[in-house]
Amino acid sequence: MSYQKESTVYSGTVLQNKKIAAHTFHLQIQSNDFANMQYIGGFTLDIFLGNPFEEAFCQGRKYSFWNYEPVYHIADFAICTFSNGKGAEWIQKLQPGDPIFFKPPKGKLLVDNSAENYLLIGDITSLSHLYEIHRSLAVSKNIFTFIYAQQETDFFPDIDHSFPFNHHIINPVVTDTVVDTIISLLPRSLDNTIAYIFGHPEICIVLHNYLKHNKNLPIQNLRTKPFWKTKPNNL
Ligand SMILES: Cc1cc2nc3c(=O)[nH]c(=O)nc-3n(C[C@H](O)[C@H](O)[C@H](O)COP(=O)(O)OP(=O)(O)OC[C@H]3O[C@@H](n4cnc5c(N)ncnc54)[C@H](O)[C@@H]3O)c2cc1C
Structure with missing residues (x-):
């Protein structure tokens, strides 16, 4: 997936990035731009693996919201490294305080309470x-x-x-x-x-x-x- 510069880009700051299992990092992001979303459990975020304002075709990866705290606009993600791919490489280098860029959050695999x-x-x-x-x-x-x-x-x-x-x-x-x-x-x-x-x-x-x-x-x-x-x- 790669994005062109003209599409909407939100930004935030990395609060924490911590290894929590053999192949998983817990990433926590704060962003006032999250206030624009109507969050529902099951949302995902397309995160740029870099700065799309500096790179013409900055690649992105889709990650699922693990939790969202709407008062301070803090979101949690669990990002895996099984692939050894670009996203896996990126997450291992991310530090608290780093800027982070993403598309407006959305989701298709949402919670649905209609069944028993x-x-x-x-x-x-x-x-x-x-x-x-x-x-x-x-x-x-x-x-x-x-x-x-x-x-x-x-x-x-x-x-x-x-x-x-x-x-x-x-x-x-x-x-x-x-x-x-x-x-x-x-x-x-x-x-x-x-x-x-x-x-x-x-x-x-x-x-x-x-x-x-x-x-x-x-x-x-x-x-x-x-x-x-x-x-x-x-x-
Ligand atoms: C709806 C949705 C939600 C997602 N949520 C998350 C999430 O919360 N956390 C998360 O880590 N990822 C999530 N993903 C997957 C994520 O978007 C990436 O595709 C994946 O992490 C691999 O990206 P990469 O750049 O590390 O590897 P790539 O460069 O994209 O892949 C390299 C190769 O590794 C293999 N591979 C890729 N991913 C895996 C894997 N997980 N296990 C084993 N082999 C793999 C494939 O053969 C692939 O060709 C989600 C995907 C979708 C569609």
């Missing part, structure tokens, strides 16, 4: 997004959770230091193994259920198809989103 039952399924890259959805759901909801990772040191608690999700170490992360384990643990009835399925592209697609075809989950209740693109030779 929920499936929250994902990997470490999507964990902060799922935590935010979870905190935004009413306490009366029945929530099935399944977070998969290769090693225990990749897990991190929610922003309030709680561990509300069931997590599973699956090493290596093989699509069939992960999907079969999820299927074996799913609630028997999936009536009135919304499923948030994020993270690993192939796992997202296989699980999406299973829930759609084998469990007849209505398509509008399947909120599936691969969080990155698999390299063609990895498929």
